Amino acid sequence: MNAIDYFFGNTYRLDKPFLVGREEISYRDLYISYNHLAKWINEMVGTDKHIILLSVNNLFFVKMYLAIIKSGNICIPLDPGIEKENYRYIHELTEPKLIFLTREVEKRLELNSDQAWYPDTLPSSAENYTDEIPGSEFDRERCAEIIFTSGSTGKPKGVMISHKNLIANTSSIVEYLQLTQDDRMLVVLPFYYCYGLSLLHTHLRVGGSIVFNNSFIFLGGVLKSLIDYKCTGFAGVPSHFQILLRKSDSFKQTSFPDLKYVTQAGGKLAPVFIDEFRQAHPEVRFIVMYGQTEATARLSWLPPEVYDRRKGSMGRGIPGVELKVVNEKGELIRPGETGEVIARGDNIMMGYFADEEGTKNAIRNGWLYTGDLGTLDEDGYIYLTARSKEIIKVRGKRISPKEIEAVILALPEVIDCTIEGVEDDIEGEMLKA
Numbered sequence: 060m061n062a063i064d065y066f067f068g069n070t071y072r073l074d075k076p077f078l079v080g081r082e083e084i085s086y087r088d089l090y091i092s093y094n095h096l097a098k099w100i101n102e103m104v105g106t107d108k109h110i111i112l113l114s115v116n117n118l119f120f121v122k123m124y125l126a127i128i129k130s131g132n133i134c135i136p137l138d139p140g141i142e143k144e145n146y147r148y149i150h151e152l153t154e155p156k157l158i159f160l161t162r163e164v165e166k167r168l169e170l171n172s173d174q175a176w177y178p179d180t181l182p183s184s185a186e187n188y189t190d191e192i193p194g195s196e197f198d199r200e201r202c203a204e205i206i207f208t209s210g211s212t213g214k215p216k217g218v219m220i221s222h223k224n225l226i227a228n229t230s231s232i233v234e235y236l237q238l239t240q241d242d243r244m245l246v247v248l249p250f251y252y253c254y255g256l257s258l259l260h261t262h263l264r265v266g267g268s269i270v271f272n273n274s275f276i277f278l279g280g281v282l283k284s285l286i287d288y289k290c291t292g293f294a295g296v297p298s299h300f301q302i303l304l305r306k307s308d309s310f311k312q313t314s315f316p317d318l319k320y321v322t323q324a325g326g327k328l329a330p331v332f333i334d335e336f337r338q339a340h341p342e343v344r345f346i347v348m349y350g351q352t353e354a355t356a357r358l359s360w361l362p363p364e365v366y367d368r369r370k371g372s373m374g375r376g377i378p379g380v381e382l383k384v385v386n387e388k389g390e391l392i393r394p395g396e397t398g399e400v401i402a403r404g405d406n407i408m409m410g411y412f413a414d415e416e417g418t419k420n421a422i423r424n425g426w427l428y429t430g431d432l433g434t435l436d437e438d439g440y441i442y443l444t445a446r447s448k449e450i451i452k453v454r455g456k457r458i459s460p461k462e463i464e465a466v467i468l469a470l471p472e473v474i475d476c477t478i479e480g481v482e483d484d485i486e487g488e489m490l491k492a
Contacts, residue, residue: 061197062225063093063129066263070240073266079243079288080270082118089122096126099182100157106131109153109205113139113160113168116250116271119178121259123159124250128222131197132156134204135217136251139164145215149207152413153217199223205412206253208352209458217412218352220253227405228355229260231378235360236320236346240266243317245290247275247299254324254455257356258294275299278307289317296325296455297332301485304335311339320344324357325455326488327443330370337366349373349443353427355406358382359441372440373433380404383426384435392435397444400433401426451480452488467492 070077073086084092100110110127112134114120120136127134135153137146139161146168158175165175199222207215232238238261246269248255262269270288272281281303285293295303300323303310321336321343328347337345345366350357359382361374376382384398385391392398407427410418421428433443451458463478483489 062222070266093125097130100130104156108156110157219409224355242267244292253356297328298454324348326452
């Protein structure tokens with residue numbers, strides 16, 4: 060089954076809005092639009108081709124993301140603020156047949172390509188479609204998307220995610236969060252990031268709604284969106300919660316009558332901030348989660364009901380995911396000992412694009428070696444202690460120190476340079492040269 064057919068399996072006939080806010084569209088209209096665009100893409104390039112998508116969160120991104128994957132091609136969503144050098148590297152590596160982007164991004168990257176398509180050059184979506192969902196025999200082992208993250212060598216690594224991975228991850232998240240069509244998520248996380256994409260996938264599946272806010276620096280607008288659009292959920296990385304708690308003058312005092320839960324991933328948030336949030340808003344469930352791009356998004360979660368007894372824990376494996384902590388010999392550690400967290404499940408990536416050696420190092424005997432060090436308690440709850448890989452997480456984004464070092468070393472006054480991650484009260488982790 061094509062993952063897009065799975066997302067819309069129960070919702071494609073709905074006239075209710077999926078996207079709410081400055082841009083709005085119903086499930087039915089979105090279904091018609093992306094199917095039309097998918098057919099158009101097929102006619103241009105066929106299937107199994109790489110297609111780059113560069114845009115902030117908006118209706119254009121949603122339509123093209125769905126259309127690319129529905130067409131049987133491979134979507135490569137990239138940060139619209141990507142550095143020119145990294146863009147050139149990814150473009151040369153993946154050899155995309157099409158590029159969908161906004162003109163602002165094209166101008167910044169100084170692109171001049173006949174592969175490029177923009178929101179105002181897309182075909183109209185006036186064509187009608189039947190209510191049947193085709194593609195049930197589609198091979199779900201095929202690659203659906205490649206998500207690029209920083210690699211330990213300094214070059215971005217392309218994580219290949221299959222249709223099976225997307226379906227498994229979405230199904231699991233829907234189950235443990237108990238999402239329904241009544242849920243409405245305020246989305247501040249970008250969709251080129253696996254955590255952000257998981258919000259899109261899960262709410263499409265259950266018939267919920269999403270609201271975009273691409274300007275988190277304006278905290279008043281974020282709080283206003285939560286209230287005005289009656290959002291039931293909010294998802295963030297550590298810096299989002301640290302800023303809300305320490306930089307906003309009104310967050311703790313403001314009432315959010317519709318907000319039922321928040322989720323936190325993208326790095327470890329110090330318990331002091333979680334305690335502060337729970338004290339300010341005891342009626343809101345605070346759900347700690349842990350994951351990686353290599354796991355499509357999610358590996359574990361900590362139910363709020365056990366937080367006080369498991370403070371500092373990343374929880375246990377989500378439905379369908381098996382987690383273990385092993386020593387350097389691959390043997391299970393005892394409670395209290397430290398080892399590497401490894402994971403197995405249908406959500407584990409296919410591998411790294413054009414990197415056979417990296418794939419072999421990451422996936423061994425069907426297990427993903429996360430590079431995260433941790434320990435277990437007697438009941439199987441995981442506590443992360445450090446990262447073994449040379450990657451630093453800043454605001455949920457994985458950054459290679461080698462990239463920053465290379466820029467600093469290019470300055471004529473600099474002889475040598477080392478970048479390290481340091482704890483920060485607001486950002487969680489920051490770079491220090």
